[in-house]
Structure formats: structure tokens, C-alpha cells
């Protein structure tokens with residue numbers, strides 16, 4: 449074996465090892481992991497977009513309910529900020545790249561941008577609609593996660609569903 453061939457085979461082994469290290473081996477099939485990770489990327493984008501919108505309304509809401517809405521939205525965007533980290537890290541644990549730019553998020557999300565000039569009731573109704581959209585995104589992934597026995601993702605989703613469904617109730621109570 450000459451020098452070049454020797455280097456080539458070594459390189460091949462090195463490459464193979466790198467490939468093996470790149471892929472996670474946690475007892476979940478790659479296509480299933482990919483399906484769940486893709487779903488989580490949509491949830492990540494929805495959560496990010498809704499966090500920004502919630503911040504927008506925290507700043508720009510006006511009217512007699514200002515203080516209550518200002519405080520509730522602060523609590524909600526802080527919680528969502530922590531959630532995006534958890535969702536992104538779950539995508540990484542499944543062996544995939546987590547999207548992390550405004551461009552990627554705007555392509556992946558179903559949440560529409562808000563309107564800073566709306567009145568308080570319109571803002572609240574818009575937040576309710578957005579949380580409902582996000583809940584539907586999360587519910588869609590639950591099925592895939594349960595199907596492949598991905599309990600960690602299922603746990604995360606159960607938690608996210610509980611939080612957003614509670615926010616829907618809290619926000620709706622301003623509209624009665």
C-alpha cells in the first residue's frame with residue numbers, strides 16, 4: 449500500500465467515525481426523529497413569533513386595562529423565552545439542527561405579525577388566536593412523538609399545551 453492509499457483509507461475511517469458520532473443512537477429511528485424534530489422546529493418558530501408579538505402588545509397596549517395586560521404579557525413573554533430554549537435543545541437532542549434566525553422562524557411559523565396600533569381588545573383577541581394556532585401545532589407533534597415512544601418530547605409538549613391553554617383562558621377573561 450503506498451502512502452496515498454494509506455491516507456485515503458485512514459481518512460475514510462475517520463469520516464465514517466465522524467458520521468457515526470454525528471448521528472445519535474437513542475433507540476429512536478432517524479426518520480421518526482426527523483419527523484418530530486421538524487414539528488418541533490415549527491413549534492419553536494411559533495413560540496418565537498408569539499413571544500415577539502406578546503412583547504409588542506406589552507409595550508403598545510393602551511386603555512383602562514393597561515396595567516393588567518402589561519403585567520400579564522410580561523409574565524407570558526418571559527415564560528416563552530425560556531420555552532424556546534427547551535424546544536431548541538430537544539431538537540438538538542434528537543440529532544437535528546435547531547433553526548435560529550428571524551428569517552428561518554418567519555418561514556416556519558403560522559403566527560401572523562401583530563399590529564401595534566390596535567386597541568386592547570383586538571390585541572387580546574389576536575393573542576388568543578395565536579395561542580390557539582400554536583396549540584394546534586403542538587398537538588400535531590404529540591401524535592408523532594407518541595407513535596415513536598419519544599417520551600421526553602411528549603413530556604415537553606404536554607407542558608407546552610398546558611401553559612398555552614392556560615394563557616388562552618387568562619387572555620379570554622379580558623374579553624368577557
Ligand SMILES: [Fe+2]
Nearest residue numbers: 506507518522
Ligand atoms: Fe417591560
